Amino acid sequence: MAEPGRKTLRSWRRLERSYALVHGRLEEALKSQGLPPLLWLRALEEFARCGEDGLRPFELQDALGLEQPAVSRLLEKMVGAGLLNRTECQDDRRGWRVAATPLGAETRERMAVAYTDALSAHFLAHLGEKQARALDEILGDLLESAGPADG
Amino acid sequence: MAEPGRKTLRSWRRLERSYALVHGRLEEALKSQGLPPLLWLRALEEFARCGEDGLRPFELQDALGLEQPAVSRLLEKMVGAGLLNRTECQDDRRGWRVAATPLGAETRERMAVAYTDALSAHFLAHLGEKQARALDEILGDLLESAGPADG
DNA sequence: CGACATTGGATGCAGAAGCATCTAATATAG
DNA sequence: CTATATTAGATGCTTCTGCATCCAATGTCG
Numbered sequence: 001m002a003e004p005g006r007k008t009l010r011s012w013r014r015l016e017r018s019y020a021l022v023h024g025r026l027e028e029a030l031k032s033q034g035l036p037p038l039l040w041l042r043a044l045e046e047f048a049r050c051g052e053d054g055l056r057p058f059e060l061q062d063a064l065g066l067e068q069p070a071v072s073r074l075l076e077k078m079v080g081a082g083l084l085n086r087t088e089c090q091d092d093r094r095g096w097r098v099a100a101t102p103l104g105a106e107t108r109e110r111m112a113v114a115y116t117d118a119l120s121a122h123f124l125a126h127l128g129e130k131q132a133r134a135l136d137e138i139l140g141d142l143l144e145s146a147g148p149a150d151g
Numbered sequence: 152m153a154e155p156g157r158k159t160l161r162s163w164r165r166l167e168r169s170y171a172l173v174h175g176r177l178e179e180a181l182k183s184q185g186l187p188p189l190l191w192l193r194a195l196e197e198f199a200r201c202g203e204d205g206l207r208p209f210e211l212q213d214a215l216g217l218e219q220p221a222v223s224r225l226l227e228k229m230v231g232a233g234l235l236n237r238t239e240c241q242d243d244r245r246g247w248r249v250a251a252t253p254l255g256a257e258t259r260e261r262m263a264v265a266y267t268d269a270l271s272a273h274f275l276a277h278l279g280e281k282q283a284r285a286l287d288e289i290l291g292d293l294l295e296s297a298g299p300a301d302g
Numbered sequence: 303c304g305a306c307a308t309t310g311g312a313t314g315c316a317g318a319a320g321c322a323t324c325t326a327a328t329a330t331a332g
Numbered sequence: 333c334t335a336t337a338t339t340a341g342a343t344g345c346t347t348c349t350g351c352a353t354c355c356a357a358t359g360t361c362g
Contacts, residue, residue: 139165
């Protein structure tokens with residue numbers, strides 16, 4: 001392994017700091033509008049993506065890359081908040097099928113608006129179109145190469 | 152605000168995922184070698200950067216961008232682990248002065264090696280030199296522009 | 303000097319993440 | 333069919349973070 005150069009090492013520090021900065025601002029924006037945290041948006045988007053019949057918890061776990069107990073508790077809260085409903089799963093009585101309620105769909109839309117606005121203000125506004133494309137490409141390659149099994 | 156394009160939005164998602172992926176692997180690498188978490192390395196680096204007389208807790212807080220209670224507890228643990236020592240602060244009897252012990256310095260070095268190795272394996276190896284420089288530049292601009300007060 | 307505001311730091315408490323464990327149901331092997 | 337292994341999901345425990353509060357020392361203003 002060649003000695004990594006200074007700029008090369010620095011790029012990771014900057015990625016860390018950029019992530020922390022922007023992520024913090026996004027969460028802040030949602031909270032300030034009385035909306036749930038980002039994770040809930042990710043979940044609601046998964047439910048929007050799938051059909052009427054909803055998802056099994058383990059499918060959501062897979063899609064979001066969470067630990068199983070995290071999903072269990074996330075769903076518990078989202079059901080409690082009226083955004084999702086659980087129905088017993090007919091073909092596998094160990095599990096459940098979970099789907100978004102109308103309130104869940106509406107919340108997803110409100111969160112998406114707040115999210116896009118905040119992202120525009122705190123990320124995209126500081127990035128040229130060209131830089132955004134370059135980032136997209138570089139990180140796309142990275143994810144593909146490093147991806148789940150470290151390529 | 153212009154409508155953000157798909158790739159533009161996607162660049163943020165990819166940054167998030169890249170961060171989570173690599174950060175997770177770095178922590179994992181440290182843990183697997185029986186070393187403390189990344190945050191401790193950041194702290195030890197600050198102590199290495201400053202002189203013999205060490206740092207006041209609030210200076211570390213500033214340098215690492217943490218909440219005050221987090222610093223308080225971090226120092227408590229690191230002192231407990233023998234990596235730092237606290238001395239009473241002569242010119243301000245509210246506070247303390249904290250500095251790295253020899254064990255702290257040695258731990259910093261071991262962590263730095265493990266860190267650099269893991270970063271090389273899980274980040275740099277998947278990135279050309281050119282891409283790393285491009286990332287460094289783009290994110291440098293972003294941080295400067297979005298920086299603490301949202302520029 | 304004495305009253306009040308500010309600052310350095312510690313601590314109590316609630317919410318979230320990771321880890322191990324536990325249960326019920328299903329799948330597999332004999 | 334019975335015994336075992338595997339899978340879906342819940343729950344307890346510990347650790348960490350964020351938030352609010354608290355204490356003590358310092359600074360400021362009359």
